[in-house]
Each structure stands twice: as structure tokens, then as C-alpha cells.
Amino acid sequence: MADPAFAIELKGISKAFGPVQANKDINIAVPKGTIHGIIGENGAGKSTLMSILYGFYKADAGEIFINGRLTAIPDSQAAIRAGIGMVFQHFKLVQNFTVLENIILGAEDGPLLNTSLAKARKALADLSREYELDVDPDALVEDLSVGHQQRVEILKALYRQADILILDEPTGVLTPAEADHLFRILRGLKEQGKTVIIITHKLREIMEATDNVSVMRRGTMVGHVSTDETSPEALAEMMVGRKVLLHVDKGDAHAGETVLKVEDLRVRDDARVERLKGVSFELRAGEILGIAGVAGNGQSELLAALGGIQRATGKVTLKGADLPLSGAGANGRARRDAGIGHIPEDRQTLGLIMDFTAWENIAFGYHNEPKYQKNALVMDNAAIRADTEAKMATFDVRPPIPTLPAKSFSGGNQQKIVVAREMESDPDVLLIGQPTRGVDIGAIEFIHKQIIALRDAGKAILLVSVELDEIMSLSDRIAVMFDGRLMGFRDPASTNERELGLLMAGITGEAA
Template sequence: MTEPVQNGDNQQRSQGAAASDLAQSDLAIELIGINKRFGAVHANKDIDLKVRRGSVHGIVGENGAGKSTLMSILYGFYTADSGEIRVNGTPHAITDSRHALALGIGMVHQHFMLVDNFSILENVVLGAEDSALLGPSLDRAKKELTRLAKEYRLDVNPDAIIEDVSVGTQQRVEILKALYRGADVLILDEPTGVLTPAEADDLFRVLRTLRDQGKTIILITHKLREIMAITDYVSVMRQGAMVDTLKTSDTNPEQLAELMVGRRVLLRVEKTAAKPGDTFLSVENLVVKDDLGVTRVKDVSFTVRAGEIVGIAGVAGNGQSELLESVSGMRDQTSGIVRLKGTPLSLEGDDGAHRARKAGLAHVPEDRQRMGLITAFEEWENAMLGYEDDPAYGKGIILDIPSAQAQARERIKKFDIRPANERLKTANFSGGNQQKIVLAREMERNPDVLIVGQPTRGVDIGAIEFIHNQIIKMRDAGKAILVVSVELDEIRSLADRILVMFDGHIVGEADPATATEGELGLMMAGGTDRKAPQARVAAEGETP
């Protein structure tokens, strides 16, 4: 290995261990001295990477570290300015993705490239039809799909329509597409971002099977837990450079986080014991339906007291989203009462959220880009979204724009939002900074109750620490905080009390200090499905 040692001496040991493991003939992919510049941005600096055949190789790094650029070069999306790509030991100048596919390199993108109203079979064949008539191609594909399904345990119903199947199945189709085209090396870009934990466990099972059958997997992710659970080797990138390549069994999440960020990071939140006070938020017998009229929240009751963080754990899709939307006034409830400091909130109608805010209930939504922000707006405009009626923004109907911008600037400073420019379009901020914009807006009004959905989804490790600390600071200031997250680790470390939601019901309450991941997992699965919790128990030992 010729990577420059950039950080501390603790890598020397593991680097040596990883290097000795990799003999030349075993390599499926070898990148040597890859450089890529976009104008002034040096996206990939002299990258070396060796990927062993029949292994799962993780690539971690924060947003903008250059992971996607590097994989795009391997996949023929971009051409490197300098450097060499060797596939099975032979140098190739990969010119486009068709060329990459011909060399056996397939990619599963983060955002699926599927035609929603086509069947799975049609999607697999799309672009790989071998004649003008579809019939023969489809027949052949059907046989091939059955074979692939058997060989890699990738079962799908070829006649199902894409829009009817789950996200997890759609991802399988993407993998099948790559395999159908003869891929030996599969690149997966943030594959679990859209999956439920159970679906993610399933994906990992498939990836293990693929590896055992001799396929090579390159996994791009920023979730250390996944790296620890599934990969054999892991390469860490930071600011365009390859920092290190390690054998996964020789490393741990703390070390990887430090390599990624370049400084020590606290993965576990530090907080004192909660001092709960009066009940600030109480939800009584709440029933909520989704857009299709299906009841998703079934007679849910709970309370959140001042000075405590209540976490709602559960596998995505068990009614948490509808619960959040309903309590925050975004979605009409079918029945039930939401009280804030004992006063019932009137949340009906499409301005329910406005009345909730007025009463002192702030909401950081699950999906900041779809709900919490208008990405086409400038930062200062988003900094007042939902509070535009506030007298602080001017008298009467006219907005005091200079004042609004000055207030936005203040919050940018306070929450360390980067770049510190309130006139920048919100779409140009990174995920972590976008989340800080939302948090700053919702926290700075000094609400009595703060509801946070997926506090750190798609947020860099460095920013996660900051966001968690802000939430705890609010708790210590005597506010009631409700956190919903599908990341069990996050709930366990943040919450003072855990409620578990399954199939629209609150099925249990747990103390994060004593409850084991296994117990929680069992509750999250409704106590019946044993498969998902077991997989989580297996991964438990690897998280601190």
C-alpha cells in the first residue's frame, strides 16, 4: 500500500495487516493514483484502492469526502484526470457505464432507476433487450431470473409492478438488474438509506450470499454500524484523500469515526439524569388515518413531561410518521385529544400546524427536504418558515426583510451553520447544515414542547454530535421533548424513556439504562417476528 499516512500512528499497524492480506492475483479492482479535479475542487487526491475478489469492501467518509466521485470514476461516469484502473489485474480506461458493465462492474444507485409502472421482469430487461420483439427477451429473462433467485436467494415475483412492491424489493430489482447484465463487482451507494432495519438485515443477508458465491461488493455508506456488520475491509476517505484501508475485524467504530472526521468524536451522548417536571404534552386515545384511509395510529396515549426526552422506537412504517404529523398539526386526527400543558390543542384543518406552533409546540420534521425546508428559497426565508406571522418580522402585512435577514444571521452564528451566508439557496447547504437550519428555527422560539422526527437522518457524524447536544440542552432547560427515530442506537442514547411502537400501537415502555437491544428489538417486531431482532442482536456487540 502506498497511501500517505495522514493521521496518527494507530493506523500503521492495521494498514500493514490489511496490506499483507491482499495478494495481487486476488484483486478484483485496483485503483492506482486516481486524481480528479473539478476546477478548483480536488475531489479525488491520488487515491489508491485495492478491492479483494469475493469480499465486501466498505468505503466510508462524510458527505463530500469524494466517495461518490471515486465510484463514478470506476463506473465510467467520470474520467479520471490521472491514474490507472485495473480490473482483474488488467488496466482499462473505462469510458462509460456500458464499458464498466462489460467489464463486470455494476452499480446500484441510491435513488433507484426503475420504471414505476413496469413489472419487475420488464425493468430487468429494459435496456438489455436482444431483439425488436419483446417476447423472446422476456422469456429468457424469466428463466435467468429464476436461476439468479435460486442461486443468490433473491426471490422476487417477476410479474409484480414496481410501484406495488416495497422499497426493499425495488432494491433487489436493482441488484438483479446488475446481475442479469453479468456484474461480478457490485457497487452499492448508500443502500440502506431508504430501507427499514428489517429490510436492511435482509439486504445484508443477500450481500453475504453474493460474496460467498464469489461476487465482489463495494459498499459506500456513512453508517459505521453497517460497516462493522457486513464488510470484510473498510477504506476511509476524508476531503478527497484516502486516509486508510483497514481490516474490519481489526478496527472499531470510534477509530473509523475519528479517521472520517479528523478529530475525536463522541458516538455516545453524554448527559445527566433527567429531572422530569410537570406533564407538558399529553396524547390521549389518538387515532390517525393515512392518505389512503388506512388507520395507522391506533388508540395511542402517552405523556411527555418537562425536562425529559421521550423516544419512540419502532421499525419505520408502524405509524410513527402519522403520529408525528398528527400531533404537530399537519395531519387531521380521526379521534383523540392532544393537550399542551393541559389545554387541548385544536389541530384540524390545513393550518393546524400554525395553531400548534402558536401554542408552543415546535416540530422538526422527519423529512427536512420534503417538509421542513423549501430548498429553492434562500436560507433566511427558511429561517422564518412557519413563523412568518411573527411580529419580529415586521408590522402589518409587510415583511421587514433586513430584520429577518439579521435574525437569520444571528442563528447561523449560534448554530454554527456553514456556509455562514443567509442569502445562499438552502439546497446548497449540506444535509447536516440543513438540519441545523430547521433546528435553529424551531428551537430558538423557546417552545414548551419540541417534537423531533429522525433528528440525524442523512447527517454527518460531526453534526450528529452537535444536534444531540442541542436537544439535550433544551431538555435541561426544562422543555418536553419527543424524539422519533428508526435508529435504535439514537433512541437508546438520547431518550430518558423509550416507548416502542408497533402496528400503530404503543406496545411497551422501556428504560434505556436497563433495556437491552434484544428486548427492544423483540417489542419492535411485535414480539412475534423473531428474525429481525436476532439480526440486530448479532450486530449489538459491535456498537459501543
């Protein structure tokens, strides 16, 4: 019998996947009614540890205690019976079901759904009111924002009577405003006596939301600290095993000639709604132009149109030559051939084929390059694998196994594969969407350095990020998007978060 004051105690947990030791002799105790952070770099073993707790994996060794009692958790149903709920980084929702249908899925009272739906509707109303989890029970999940879909996942767990809630990278796909609302929800859960575990690598979230934090590094637990007795710098050093630069170290830009010129760019979606409304700007060699804005204000459409994967109107020139915005010449391959690289915002949909291996994903889009060809008919797979090994070493992809499918890597390591492929292709213009979304602190530092190095090598970089501090730290100029328009340009040295925040809300500024 363990200490009943702890909601969870894990003792001596170990788990290996073939030669990879994901968890090694892990010990952790989480007090009841607290918010506990578990942080570490991608590949540190955080998600594996929580997947063991939720019954997705079986530990090779060790014991699990829930509320002081030794508990066997062979599967997720056993975890739910033990009062554990989990919200995954990539949600487990049926997109064409309603919110209510998703809530009861797997927890029906019997073969007649009407009774289950009526019961769930009342419970959902009570939970929504109690925890500020406002969501329309009759809305289709596919019509909800990412933030509201996450609320549905939390409601699913609470409907199943979860007293312990695990959230894996909960803000990886949220806007700053949605993240702030999530933290309010978590504090409300804590006040009601729930125990919350946050798996993350974002130090701001840890400092803002947690009571205690445990730090993992390369499959081991390296320390437990009270949040109010530590600092971001100390946590970063524990995570990485060395001192980490938490700000971007860069010199002045030496911008050259205009490389990319965009005039009156417009995009309509499938419903003929205009999403990009006459955007115009110039991008010069040797500079980073940052696009700030709340997600959903046209940034995605801008990247897609420039990357050749979204039909548009207007005029775009690259080094003085017109780029097609529709028709046969408007595609990703033609853009790459012209010298435009693209790190897409959604790595799993646009950046990778999840069932294919890392070495196959490294070659995608560049498979016709001479270095990947054995002869006119056959690709040189050995050369691609060797190139992938080199890229994995340079970008610290973990585990460094080119033959693993992309879906076997953590979200951050999937991002590193995409970043490595596009940055190493030596483009003249690099379009970057959310470069560090779901990426750990050590990798963020590395990716930021690579972006600056590309700028210093004379490359033109268009950077889109919902992380305002990232935009302000990396950019040489900042443009703010609201409702499909550029609201104005600002110098990072003379602006501030308040001014940019007002522009992001469309409150001030003249459309540019």
C-alpha cells in the same frame, strides 16, 4: 497494467466542482471477491469517488484499472460494460412500472419487449433463488417496501452481469431487520466471487460486513485497514480527525409540567385503514420520550398528526389548549406558531424543496418571522443568507455555501439543514423523526448533543427512531409501537434490547 488480483484500482483520482475539491489524489485498491468499505463523514468525497468509477462524473486527473486493465469510463454504459453495477442511496426506479419492467429498462434485446420480458423473468427467478433476493416480478415498485425496492436495484445490476457492485449508503432507509437481510445477500454475493463496495458512515455495518475498509476525510484518502485489525473507535478517529464520543453523555432529566397531552389519537389512511389506534401519552418539559418500533407501525402517522399534516381524531392539548386535528387550524404553520417544531422522517419529501437553495430552505416555514423581513412587503434575503451561513457554521454543513440548491448536498448535509432550521427555532415541543438517518458519525455526535441540550433547556422532545441504540441512549422514557398501538412504556435504565424487541414484535406487553 496493474495487478489483476485487484478488481478495482484507482490511481491519483482528483475531482473539483468549482472551488470545492471533492477528491484529491485518491489511491485505492480493492481485492477481488471481497467486501470493501469506504467510510467518511458527509462531504468527505465518498459518493463523488464512486460516481467517477460509475461514469457519472469524469475525473480531472487519475487512472482507473478494472481487473488489472486501464479502463476509460466516460459514462455509466461504459461502467456496465466493464462489469460495474451501482445501487444509489436514492433508488433509480420507475415507481409505476413492475419489477420485471424495471429490470429490463435500458437493457432490452430489441424493439419487441415480450422476448426481453420472458428472458428477464427466467434470469430473475435464477438470481432470486441464488442470492436470496426474493421479490415478485409482477409487483409494482410503488407497492414494495423500501427494502424490496433495494433488492430490485441489486437484481438490475446482476441482470446486467455486474461482477463489481457498489452500494451507496445501503441501509440509510432500511429497518434493522432489512439491513441484516441485506448483509446476508452481500455475503452470498461474495461467496459467488463478486466484489462488493459499501459506501457508508455506519461503523457497525463496517465491522459486521466488510473485509477491508478505506477511510476518507475532506476529499482525501487517509488510510486503508483490515477490518479485523481495527475498532469502531479507531475508525471514528480516522474519519473525523479527533476522538469521537460513541455513546451519549447525558445527565439525569429534570422533567417539569406536562406540555403535550395526547388522548385516544386515531388516524385512518386514504383507504380508510386505521393506522393509529387509540394512542395516549403525556410529554413533559425537560424530557425525551423515545418511540421505538419497526418502521410502518404507526410512528410516521403519529408525527404527521401531531405536526398538523395528517387528519386525525382524538384529543391533543398543548399547555392546556386544544390543538385542532382537522380543518383549517390543523396545519404545519399553525403548529409552528403554537410552539411545535418538526424534523420530519423524510427530509427530501417533507423537509426540503430540493431545487431551492439552502438559504431558501432555511427560511421555509419561518419566512414570516420579523428577523427575515425588510418591511411589510419585502423579505430581507441578505438577512436570511447571513442566518444560513451562521447555521451552516454551527451545524458544520458541507460545503458551507448557502446559494447551493438542496439537491447538491449529500444526504447527511441535507439532514443538517433541516435539523438546524428546526432546532434553532426554539420550539416548546420538538417532534423528531429519524434524526440521524444518513448522517455521519461526527454529525451524529453533534446532533445528539443538541437534542440533549434542548432537553436540558426545558424543551419537550418526542423522538422517533428505528435505531434502537439511539432510542435507548437518548430517551428518558421509551414507548414501543406495534400495529398502531403503544405496547407499553419502559425505563431505559431497567430495560434491554431483548425486551424492547419482543414488544416491537407485539409478542408481549399490554397495550397502553
